[in-house]
Amino acid sequence: MFIPSDSLGGLSPERKAAVAMRGLFTFVAARVVLAQLQGPAGPTPTGHTSYNQQQYLDLVESLDTPMKGEGGDEWLSALMRKNHALALRLMEVREAYLEEFEWAKVAEMASRETRESNTRLMRASAMASLNATAAEPQGSGASRSMDDA
Amino acid sequence: MFIPSDSLGGLSPERKAAVAMRGLFTFVAARVVLAQLQGPAGPTPTGHTSYNQQQYLDLVESLDTPMKGEGGDEWLSALMRKNHALALRLMEVREAYLEEFEWAKVAEMASRETRESNTRLMRASAMASLNATAAEPQGSGASRSMDDA
Secondary structure, eight states: OOOOTTTTTTOOHHHHHHHHHHHHHHHHHHHHHHHHHHOTTOOOTTSOOSSOHHHHHHHHHHHTSOOOSGGGHHHHHHHHHHOHHHHHHHHHHHHHHHHHOOHHHHHHHHHHHHHHHHHHHHHHHHHHHHHHHHHSOTTSTHHHHHHHO | OOOOTTTTTTOOHHHHHHHHHHHHHHHHHHHHHHHHHHOTTOOOTTSOOSSOHHHHHHHHHHHTSOOOSGGGHHHHHHHHHHOHHHHHHHHHHHHHHHHHOOHHHHHHHHHHHHHHHHHHHHHHHHHHHHHHHHHSOTTSTHHHHHHHO
C-alpha cells in the first residue's frame, strides 16, 4: 500500500502515533502524580492536601494549560521551570509507566474495533438503503443507492 | 502504579490510545485513497483527475471537515451518505492498513523517545541551573534551584 509521504506533515503514521502516545504517557503521569498528591482522602474543603500542597497547586495550575509540544515535552519543560522537583517526579512516573502500558491490548482493541466499525457502518447503510427502497415507489431515486450497495 | 479511573473521562489509557489509533487509521486510509484518486500525475491545473473525479472531489470536500466521532466513524458515516462507493473503499483500505501498521515500531519509538526526552529535559535544567549559579554572586536566589537539582 502506498502511503503518501506528505499525508501527516511528512511524518510516517508510526511516527505520528509515537508522538501521540508520548503525549498520553505524559498526561497519564500527571494524573497519577495528582492522585498521589491528593492523598487517600483527597483535598480538604479548604483546598489543602495532606502531603505536598505546593506541588499539588503547581500541578493543578499546569494542567490548566494545554500540553503543547511533541509528546507534552514543552509543557513539562515549563513545569520544570516552575517546580523542578515536581517535574522530575512526573518524568520518573512516565518512564515507569512505559513498563505498564499494554501495547498488545491497544493493538488488539484498535484492530478489532476497526473491523467491527466497518461492519456496523455497512450494516447501517444497507438498512437505510433497504428502508428507502421499501418506502419509495419503484423506479424512484432509491435505485442509485441500490446500485452502489 | 495506581491510575486514577477518572483521569481520561473514565477510559483506561489503553482504550483512549486505541480510539486515537483508529482515528489515525481512518485518516491514513483517506490519504491513501486520495493519492490513488489523484493518479500518478496528480490533479491537472483545472482540478481534474485522470480517474474518478467525483470521488476525488467528494473526498477533498470531506477532508475539509474535522474527523469527529470515535476513531473517525462519524466522519466516515457522513461520507457514506454522500458517496457510498468511496466510503466503502476507505473502509477496505483502513482494514487492510491494520496489517501494515507497525505496532512494534510505535512502541519502540515512544518508549525510547520518552527516555531520551527525560534525559534532555534534565540536562537542559541542570545546565540552566549551572549557568545561573556561575552568573550570580554566592548566596543569591540561585541557591534554591541548586537544592532542587
